[in-house]
Every structure is written in structure tokens, then in C-alpha cells.
């Protein structure tokens with residue numbers, strides 16, 4: 001998870017001995033020591049969310065409460081200005097030992113980072129440019145995004161448009177679209193050259209963002225662009241691209257992908273939204289509904305799968321056409337994702353908004369599936385690792401029967417399973433990413449569609465296992481939206497999005513096996 005911003009400590013704090021602090025051990029005159037800092041909780045005690053009584057305990061009042069504190073609170077509690085203000089001094093001759101590492105630095109907790117970022121490890125895949133991007137992007141995420149992510153995940157409002165624009169100005173929105181000509185000559189974040197940008201750069205952008213620990217926000221922050229813009233970029237007319245691409249990449253306009261309906265999910269051919277071409281061919285009239293459309297609530301453009309007289313087509317429908325209603329759908333993650341139910345009611349769409357050729361739509365829709373699924377793998381694998389890190393930290397600081405939780409072999413066994421699975425998933429992901437870097441689009445379709453399908457279905461199984469063990473180890477806190485287990489609670493509640501979106505586990509696992517069967521050599525025999 002993201003390192004938190006460090007509070008600036010007040011200059012020349014008063015120093016006390018432990019004996020002096022111990023004098024302040026009663027209601028109305030109550031101090032405690034946490035990590036060598038002395039807190040005057042005399043007035044705060046009455047406001048304390050955990051109750052006043054805890055401060056009157058003889059092992060707490062005037063005493064060192066570091067262990068008991070970290071068994072019950074996340075470090076970020078102490079970093080909040082309203083609580084940092086309670087500090088009246090420090091213990092003479094002692095230094096805090098438990099402050100967060102500087103913002104942007106890699107975690108030193110074992111297995112908290114993919115091995116290419118862990119001290120002492122090596123990787124054949126990541127070069128200096130990847131490492132520079134990772135360093136600078138992590139700092140940016142920790143300093144400028146995490147706070148917003150946490151805020152909107154909670155209040156359900158759409159991610160700040162100013163942030164999206166800032167990401168646009170820094171080239172991040174364009175980088176999230178993956179490698180390609182759209183990056184050539186463009187000013188990119190961390191001075192990455194568009195020509196050298198590859199799928200490992202994109203993996204870094206996705207995996208670092210996941211560390212915000214806010215799944216709804218992750219989709220709310222232009223998730224619709226990542227899947228809705230490629231059909232326009234790859235198959236749209238120049239006129240359409242001129243209207244849509246740059247405004248979306250700048251963060252001035254928002255786009256989403258509208259394929260699924262109440263009538264059709266993975267069976268995409270079952271959609272019923274219909275676009276009837278006018279006699280003179282100047283426009284289409286669109287009628288129908290779409291369901292579960294990420295960012296649909298605030299999108300300006302809807303990259304929409306429709307049935308037509310020619311078969312299947314895709315249109316980039318501007319909201320400005322009118323007669324389009326978008327309603328929020330309450331899902332198990334935050335409304336900040338802007339998940340919508342959309343109604344097209346006799347929407348007159350000029351023909352210039354048709355993407356590519358009428359009748360070729362299924363090809364345009366399918367063409368981006370591999371990439372979309374791979375992005376989801378990047379995301380769910382990193383989120384599972386973060387949940388494993390949270391669990392390891394928890395087992396280290398929560399004591400039961402006077403010993404840390406990890407003193408129980410059954411807990412260590414669960415940790416072993418988590419670490420092994422996230423390591424395996426990341427290593428497979430990096431291998432697939434390397435293949436993507438080396439293969440043409442057609443080769444990827446031929447050789448990787450099955451692999452990516454398997455990787456996605458397996459990595460969400462990994463997330464399932466990690467979530468299951470993490471919640472069991474966190475206990476009630478793994479079911480609580482604030483406090484120690486809040487990231488695990490969120491992960492356990494939201495990993496299913498990756499298991500279902502972009503093709504559910506069974507459907508894409510099946511796809512992979514069917515592809516393998518098609519590729520069986522004719523002479524294959526036992």
C-alpha cells in the first residue's frame with residue numbers, strides 16, 4: 001500500500017524521562033508514550049473513538065502504549081494533523097523507530113513488492129526507463145492521487161476532473177492506452193520516449209495505481225477510456241479521431257465502452273440495442289439499453305455495440321445527441337466508478353459516428369479484449385499482493401494470547417500460500433508481458449489470447465484465495481470498512497470485478513482450452 005505523507009515534526013520538542021511521563025496517569029491529566037513520542041490525551045480521551053476508559057488502564061496511563069496502539073490502529077491515525085497535535089514532547093535520548101519510510105520509496109516488507117523492485121533481486125525485463133517511470137510515478141501516486149482516491153472511494157463522487165486533466169497534461173492518460181503511434185513524439189511522464197514505451201511501462205502505470213487501495217476509484221479514473229477509446233483510435237475515421245481522441249486524452253472529455261446489456265454479457269452477440277440506418281444514410285436511430293457501463297454516468301461519448309441491418313456495428317455516440325439517459329447502478333464497489341444503466345431512446349446519431357464499417361463491429365469489439373484482460377491481470381495481481389502485505393503486517397503487530405498472530409503455524413501456512421500464489425501470478429504476468437512486447441498484434445491474437453484468458457481466470461482465483469485467507473486472519477476487521485482491515489475488506493469486496501468483467505473465469509478459461517484444441521497438431525497421439 002502507498003506510503004503515507006510524513007508529518008513535519010515541530011522544532012525542538014520538550015524532552016521528558018519515562019518517570020516524568022508516568023506522573024500523568026489520571027483522568028484530566030493523562031499522557032501516553034507511543035514510539036518515543038509523548039501524547040497528552042487528557043482532553044482527547046473523551047473524544048477518543050475507542051472510548052475514554054482505555055486511557056485509564058494502568059498499563060496505558062502514563063505508560064508506553066506503543067504495542068497496544070499498533071495492535072488497534074493503522075499508522076495513519078498518528079499522521080493525521082488533529083492527532084499529531086496531541087504530541088507534547090519526546091522521551092529523552094530516544095528516537096522514533098516506527099515512522100513511515102519516505103513517500104515513494106519501495107516497501108521493505110518481504111513480498112510486498114514484485115521481485116524486480118525488491119532489494120537484492122534482478123529481472124531480465126525491466127530497464128532504466130521502466131525503473132525511472134516506476135520511481136517517479138509511485139511518488140506522484142503517493143503524493144497526488146492516494147488521498148483523492150480514498151476520499152472519492154468513500155464519498156462516491158466521481159474522481160476529480162482536475163486530477164484527470166493533470167494526468168492528461170503529464171501524458172499519463174495516453175500512456176494508459178498502451179504502446180503505439182499515439183505516443184510517438186508526445187511529451188510523456190518521467191520523460192519516457194513514446195517510441196520506447198512498451199507493455200512493461202504500461203504494467204507499471206497500472207500496478208502502481210492499484211496501490212491506492214481504492215478499487216472503485218481505479219475504475220472511475222478513466223477506466224472507461226482504457227476500454228472505450230481503442231476502437232475509436234484503431235478503427236475510427238480521421239474526422240472521428242480528430243473530434244474525440246485528444247480531448248479524451250487531455251481529460252476534457254470522457255468516454256466509456258457500452259457493450260453489455262441486461263440481455264447479453266459474455267454472449268455479446270445477444271445484444272438487442274438496435275441502430276436503424278436512415279433512408280439517405282445520413283444517420284442512424286438508436287434504441288436500446290446498456291447495463292454495467294463503467295464511467296457511463298459522466299461519459300460524454302459512448303462507444304456502443306449495436307445491431308444493424310448489416311449485422312453488428314460499433315458507434316461512438318456523443319451524449320450531445322440527446323435522448324440518452326444514464327442512471328447509476330449500485331454495485332459492490334463505490335459509485336465513484338460511475339457504473340451506469342443507459343437508455344437510448346430514439347437517439348439520432350449522425351453516420352460519421354459509426355466506427356469503421358457497418359457489419360464489422362464484432363471484430364472491433366473483440367480486438368481489444370486481450371489487452372483489456374491483460375490490464376485486469378496487472379491490476380488484480382498487484383491488489384492481491386497488497387492484501388498479502390497487509391496480512392503479513394497485521395500478523396506481526398496483532399497479539400493473541402500474548403504472542404503475535406504469526407506465531408501460529410496455521411497462520412504462517414496461510415501466509416505461505418498467499419506469497420507463493422502472488423509470486424507465481426506476477427512471474428507469469430511478466431512472461432506474458434514480455435511476449436506481448438515481442439509479438440505483432442496478429443501473433444498476440446494467435447498465441448496469447450488463450451494464455452491471457454488463462455492468466456486472468458487463474459489470477460482472479462489467486463485473488464479469491466488471498467482474499468479468503470486475509471479476511472479469516474483479520475477476523476472482524478476484515479469485514480470493517482475503517483481501521484486495521486480496511487484495505488483487506490475492500491479487496492475482498494471488490495476482487496470479483498476482475499473475475500467477472502472482461503469475461504468470467506469459466507468463459508475465458510474455456511476459450512483458452514478451445515483455442516489449444518484448435519491448435520493441436522494433426523498427428524498428436526499418446
Ligand code: HEM
Pocket residue numbers: 032039041048049050051054055060065068069072073074077078083086482483484
Ligand atoms: C494518541 C493516541 C491515540 C489516538 C490518536 C487514537 C485514535 C483512535 C482513532 C482515530 C480510532 C478510530 C479507529 C481508527 O481509525 O483506527 C481509535 C480506535 C480505538 N482506539 Fe485509539 N487512539 C489512541 C490511543 C489508544 C490507546 C493507547 C488505546 C489503548 C488501548 C486505544 C484503543 C482504541 C480502541 C480499542 C479503538 C477501537 C478499535 C476498533 O474498533 O477496532 N487507543 N483510536
